[in-house]
Amino acid sequence: xxxxxxxxxxxxxxxxxxxxxxxxxxxxxxxxxxxxxxxxxxxxxxxxxxxxxxxxxxxxxxxxxxxxxxxxxxxxxxxxxxxxxxxxxxxxxxxxxxxxxxxxxxxxxxxxxxxxxxxxxxxxxxxxxxxxxxxxxxxxxxxxxxxxxxxxxxxxxxxxxxxxxxxxxxxxxxxxxxxxxxxxxxxxxxxxxxxxxxxxxxxxxxxxxxxxxxxxxxxxxxxxxxxxxxxxxxxxxxxxxxxxxxxxxxxxxxxxxxxxxxxxxxxxxxxxxxxxxxxxxxxxxxxxxxxxxxxxxxxxxxxxxxxxxxxxxxxxx
Amino acid sequence: xxxxxxxxxxxxxxxxxxxxxxxxxxxxxxxxxxxxxxxxxxxxxxxxxxxxxxxxxxxxxxxxxxxxxxxxxxxxxxxxxxxxxxxxxxxxxxxxxxxxxxxxxxxxxxxxxxxxxxxxxxxxxxxxxxxxxxxxxxxxxxxxxxxxxxxxxxxxxxxxxxxxxxxxxxxxxxxxxxxxxxxxxxxxxxxxxxxxxxxxxxxxxxxxxxxxxxxxxxxxxxxxxxxxxxxxxxxxxxxxxxxxxxxxxxxxxxxxxxxxxxxxxxxxxxxxxxxxxxxxxxxxxxxx
Numbered sequence: 001x002x003x004x005x006x007x008x009x010x011x012x013x014x015x016x017x018x019x020x021x022x023x024x025x026x027x028x029x030x031x032x033x034x035x036x037x038x039x040x041x042x043x044x045x046x047x048x049x050x051x052x053x054x055x056x057x058x059x060x061x062x063x064x065x066x067x068x069x070x071x072x073x074x075x076x077x078x079x080x081x082x083x084x085x086x087x088x089x090x091x092x093x094x095x096x097x098x099x100x101x102x103x104x105x106x107x108x109x110x111x112x113x114x115x116x117x118x119x120x121x122x123x124x125x126x127x128x129x130x131x132x133x134x135x136x137x138x139x140x141x142x143x144x145x146x147x148x149x150x151x152x153x154x155x156x157x158x159x160x161x162x163x164x165x166x167x168x169x170x171x172x173x174x175x176x177x178x179x180x181x182x183x184x185x186x187x188x189x190x191x192x193x194x195x196x197x198x199x200x201x202x203x204x205x206x207x208x209x210x211x212x213x214x215x216x217x218x219x220x221x222x223x224x225x226x227x228x229x230x231x232x233x234x235x236x237x238x239x240x241x242x243x244x245x246x247x248x249x250x251x252x253x254x255x256x257x258x259x260x261x262x263x264x265x266x267x268x269x270x271x272x273x274x275x276x277x278x279x280x281x282x283x284x285x286x287x288x289x290x291x292x293x294x295x296x297x298x299x300x301x302x303x304x305x306x307x308x309x310x311x312x313x314x315x316x317x
Numbered sequence: 318x319x320x321x322x323x324x325x326x327x328x329x330x331x332x333x334x335x336x337x338x339x340x341x342x343x344x345x346x347x348x349x350x351x352x353x354x355x356x357x358x359x360x361x362x363x364x365x366x367x368x369x370x371x372x373x374x375x376x377x378x379x380x381x382x383x384x385x386x387x388x389x390x391x392x393x394x395x396x397x398x399x400x401x402x403x404x405x406x407x408x409x410x411x412x413x414x415x416x417x418x419x420x421x422x423x424x425x426x427x428x429x430x431x432x433x434x435x436x437x438x439x440x441x442x443x444x445x446x447x448x449x450x451x452x453x454x455x456x457x458x459x460x461x462x463x464x465x466x467x468x469x470x471x472x473x474x475x476x477x478x479x480x481x482x483x484x485x486x487x488x489x490x491x492x493x494x495x496x497x498x499x500x501x502x503x504x505x506x507x508x509x510x511x512x513x514x515x516x517x518x519x520x521x522x523x524x525x526x527x528x529x530x531x532x533x534x535x536x537x538x539x540x541x542x543x544x545x546x547x548x549x550x551x552x553x554x555x556x557x558x559x560x561x562x563x564x565x566x567x568x569x570x571x572x573x574x575x576x577x578x579x580x581x582x583x584x585x586x587x588x589x590x591x592x593x594x595x596x597x598x599x600x601x602x603x604x605x
Contacts, residue, residue, distance in 0.1 A: 019356070053410070055410055055413060057417075102589065105593055106592055106593070106596075108409050108410060109352050109409050109410065109413050110592060110596070112410075112413060113352070113543050113547070113588075113592070114588075114589060114592050114593075115557055116540065116543070117540075117543070117544075117585040117588050117589050117592075118585075118589070120540060120581070120582075120585050121582055121585045121586065124578075124579065124582045124585075126581070128576075128578040128579060146429070152496070184481075209368070243536050243540070244533075244536070247417060247421060249416075250414070250417070251421070254414060283434055284425075284428045284429060284432060285425040285426065285428040285429030285430075287421050287424075287425040288421075288422060288425040288426055288429060290418070290421050290422075290425075291418045291419065291420070291421035291422025291424075292418070292422055294414060294415070294417065295400070295415055295418040295419060295422065298407070298411055298414055298415045298418065299403065299404060299415070300406060302407070302411070314404065
């Protein structure tokens with residue numbers, strides 16, 4: 001543990017940087033980018049769901065808000081999408097404040113149901129507010145603005161820049177998770193997860209802790225939405241606001257391992273790869289494995305793959 | 318005036334079917350404290366049962382209820398016995414996540430087997446709607462309404478008059494006390510889950526001629542179902558019936574007098590308001 005602790009993250013980042021040099025096949029690169037996006041989303045959901053034990057079924061709202069913010073700022077105001085993505089995260093975090101203040105008045109499964117309702121309301125607004133969102137037709141980016149890096153301009157027709165962009169976001173989310181785990185707020189959240197009344201009685205402002213964490217979680221989810229918009233260059237309400245999207249984030253975090261830094265990575269690599277290979281072969285039904293592994297994880301491996309593996313390793317020492 | 322009566326009629330007709338789905342969810346919640354996220358998929362399976370019965374063997378969808386109810390009852394009992402029973406002691410959130418997994422598994426297996434195509438059941442006798450007093454009443458919906466009332470009434474009699482029904486209500490009020498009185502709570506839970514599933518399946522079969530069928534239709538139905546049971550108070554059968562009819566009315570009146578685009582939003586906003594302000598339900602009968 002003494003040596004492995006600093007070396008493991010460095011090796012992981014090096015592997016991440018080297019992957020596009022090895023995987024030149026477009027499909028594998030697309031798969032890697034998809035995995036990165038879902039890692040980001042799983043990690044974002046994990047901040048609230050894993051540490052605070054608050055199961056949100058409405059994170060698609062923040063994803064969609066991030067995606068639409070990025071697209072609308074670029075298409076209507078000409079703001080380059082990389083700034084738009086950051087703003088998308090911020091708008092997602094801002095939206096989380098009122099949503100959190102409403103939904104956190106409820107606990108446990110009632111909180112989960114209320115987030116589902118909020119996300120559906122946001123979806124219906126996006127579907128019907130045609131002046132802003134173009135309604136069911138959606139928004140399309142035809143060309144991305146050039147980026148003048150020293151040397152040569154980035155080639156946006158290639159997938160490689162998106163890979164590195166996604167990798168950067170994932171590393172950011174993992175650093176945030178690690179920081180949260182070591183922070184006072186993280187300790188508050190664990191206390192809330194274990195016993196909310198007890199946490200309150202020792203003086204933790206539970207609503208504040210939860211709302212702040214939701215905003216942080218929404219920020220990364222919004223960044224993920226912006227990334228989706230720029231990568232696919234097209235968003236519509238069915239693509240970025242469906243209930244299924246919220247549910248997939250939950251599944252990746254739970255199957256990978258709640259309240260861990262590595263869990264969402266494992267969850268995304270495992271589930272997204274299975275799902276995309278299935279989709280490539282059979283077109284529909286790619287979430288079969290999500291459902292199956294969720295059930296297996298809850299039954300046999302409540303700490304998720306990462307948590308289970310860590311415990312198994314610790315037991316062997 | 319005529320528009321008003323027309324929307325009230327169609328609201329009540331659809332609402333009766335919502336009510337049936339809601340009752341299934343609410344009795345399961347009452348006895349086991351499970352919010353079954355896979356309930357919408359049970360409705361979907363009932364719909365597909367009616368569809369395939371109609372296509373393959375030319376069975377009328379309303380007759381297929383006779384077959385789907387016992388099958389879904391059995392299926393529900395098996396799901397409880399072999400899947401859910403071990404999960405429930407792990408807590409409410411675990412069961413919520415588990416049934417979310419089950420929901421996704423069933424919906425995607427259905428997508429895989431039956432594809433995502435939209436399907437419809439066309440009944441020969443349902444081409445022109447009835448027009449009593451100048452109000453259009455679609456025949457399939459009218460039959461479904463009648464059967465939904467029959468089934469709900471039968472369930473009510475079962476719950477209030479039979480020993481098993483009384484045991485279900487007792488367990489719902491207080492599982493420990495019921496167990497002390499000699500009720501086999503585990504057996505009651507199995508029967509209740511079967512009952513909830515059968516109600517969902519029957520509602521699906523009844524709805525099938527009036528809706529488009531596709532494998533992920535459960536997602537929309539379950540969201541409506543939450544609205545219904547929360548409006549009526551989670552765990553309350555009468556509340557779920559009232560909530561179902563209320564949601565049907567809100568949707569049809571909202572579509573006419575507020576906006577077609579936002580008719581579903583009204584239901585969700587009511588849902589949030591009730592959850593926040595009156596968590597025991599609008600009618601004050603449910604347990605908070």
